[in-house]
Amino acid sequence: MTVPIEADIHAGTGRNLRARHDQVVAAEFAAQPFKPGAAALTAGEIAGLPDPVRRYVERSGALGRPRPQNMRVALDANMYRKPGQAPIKARTVQYNFFGRPARLFLMEARMFGIPVRALHIYRQERAAFTVRIASSVNMVDQHGGQISAAETVTVLNDLCLMAPGALVDSRLAWRTVDDRSAGVTFTNGPHTVRATLLFNERDELVDFRSDDRPDSSTGTFIPMCWSTPITEHWDVDGRHVIHHGAAVYERPDGPFTYGEFTMRTITYDMADPTAV
Numbered sequence: 458m459t460v461p462i463e464a465d466i467h468a469g470t471g472r473n474l475r476a477r478h479d480q481v482v483a484a485e486f487a488a489q490p491f492k493p494g495a496a497a498l499t500a501g502e503i504a505g506l507p508d509p510v511r512r513y514v515e516r517s518g519a520l521g522r523p524r525p526q527n528m529r530v531a532l533d534a535n536m537y538r539k540p541g542q543a544p545i546k547a548r549t550v551q552y553n554f555f556g557r558p559a560r561l562f563l564m565e566a567r568m569f570g571i572p573v574r575a576l577h578i579y580r581q582e583r584a585a586f587t588v589r590i591a592s593s594v595n596m597v598d599q600h601g602g603q604i605s606a607a608e609t610v611t612v613l614n615d616l617c618l619m620a621p622g623a624l625v626d627s628r629l630a631w632r633t634v635d636d637r638s639a640g641v642t643f644t645n646g647p648h649t650v651r652a653t654l655l656f657n658e659r660d661e662l663v664d665f666r667s668d669d670r671p672d673s674s675t676g677t678f679i680p681m682c683w684s685t686p687i688t689e690h691w692d693v694d695g696r697h698v699i700h701h702g703a704a705v706y707e708r709p710d711g712p713f714t715y716g717e718f719t720m721r722t723i724t725y726d727m728a729d730p731t732a733v
Contacts, residue, residue: 473592474563474574474575474576474587474589474592475563475565475574477576478561478563478576478578479730481561481578481580482552482561482730483730485552485554485559485561485580486527486727486729486730488557489526489527489554489556489557489559490728491526491527491726491727491728492526495523495524495526496523497520497521497522497523498514498519498520498521498522498523498524498622498625499520500515500520502625503515503520503624503625505631506624506625506631506639507631507632507633507634507639508633508636509636509637509638509639509654509656509660510624510631510639510654510656512656512660513621513654513656513660513661513662514621514622514624515660516659516660516661516697517621517622517696517697517698518695518696518697519621519622519696522622523622523726524555524622524623524625525555525620525622525623525725525726526554526555526556526725526726527552527553527554527555527725527726527727528552528553528619528620528723528724528725528726528727529550529551529552529722529723529724529727529730530549530550530551530553530615530619530720530722530723530724531548531549531550531720531721531722531723532548532549532550532551532718532719532720532721533546533547533548533549533718533719533721534546534547534548534549534564534566534716534717534718534719535547535716535717536564536566536715536716537713537714537715537716538715540711540713544717545566545567545568545573546566547564547565547566548564548565548566549562549563549564549565549718550562550563551563551577551615552730553612553615553616553619553620555616555620555623555626557580557581558579558582558612558616558645559579559580559581560577560578560579560580560608560611560612560615561577561578561579561580562575562576562577562578563575563576563577564576568590571590571591572590572591572592573588573589573590573591573596574588574589574592575587575588575589575597576588576589577608577611579605579608579609579611579612582605582609582645582646582647582648583600583605584600584604584605584607584608584609585599585600585604586598586599586600586604586608587599599673603671603673603678604673605648606648606650606669607669607670607671607673607678609643609645609648609650609669610650610652610667610669610670610683611670612643612645613641613643613650613652613667614652614665614667614685616643617641617652617654617662617665618662618665618685618687618699618702619698619699619723620725621662628643628644628645629641629642629643630642630644634653637655637656637657637658638653638654638655638656639653639654640652640653640654641653641654650667650669650670651667651668651669652665652666652667652669653665653666653667661687661690661697662687662699663686663687663688664684664685664686664687665684665685666682666683666684667682667683667684668680668681668682668683670683671683672706672708674715681706681707681708681709682706682707683704683705683706683707684704684705684707685702685703685704685705686702686703686705687699687701687702688701688702688703689701689702691720693723698720698723699720700719700720701717701718701719701720702717702718703716703717703718704716704717704718
């Protein structure tokens with residue numbers, strides 16, 4: 458199945474966003490099929506990482522397993538439009554592919570009893586973001602260079618928080634800061650983004666901070682620090698991964714937590730989207 462990137466850019470028109478998400482997921486599985494038999498990640502391969510990153514990869518349970526080729530993540534979310542407002546409860550599902558980085562994210566919720574869907578598509582180094590109410594009216598429809606660069610940070614965030622076994626990658630350049638933090642630069646096609654990772658004494662990743670993902674909630678891209686503090690981890694199938702965290706913009710009038718997320722499931726190296 459071939460789905461051109463131009464169709465993603467105009468995802469805000471035409472078919473239902475859930476159907477659009479499913480179509481692009483199927484296309485990405487066709488473009489980047491899972492290849493069994495990959496070699497396991499070794500201690501030697503992570504020896505060159507900054508010490509806190511190396512310990513984090515070890516703590517995650519990634520050693521002795523193949524580097525992940527894809528993953529599916531399901532989350533429960535509380536989303537906030539403004540500080541002090543009651544949350545909008547949502548469910549999300551996303552698929553990530555690590556060969557040629559792709560992120561296909563669908564959120565479903567209800568506002569005032571009306572269904573709302575949000576679709577993020579990042580593939581072929583380009584992004585589109587659509588929010589649709591009542592399956593017909595677009596509240597948000599973004600595409601172009603700015604959203605593509607911003608979503609490259611989100612791809613890096615997913616990689617660091619949920620796929621530590623994939624952190625040995627030539628597109629990542631690491632910088633040691635101190636024993637509990639490290640800097641990373643991610644280059645994907647025309648986009649280069651940077652972040653700082655913070656770790657605790659248990660070698661868990663507890664925050665990811667970047668100045669390269671501007672706040673676009675007003676329709677204008679406003680530069681500010683974006684962070685994803687992690688408050689809880691759990692053990693799943695022998696892996697130690699994140700369980701609960703948030704998404705925060707450091708606005709001039711104070712931090713705004715616009716999303717809180719709890720992981721329901723995470724599955725690596727799927728052969729097709731039905732293998733859950």
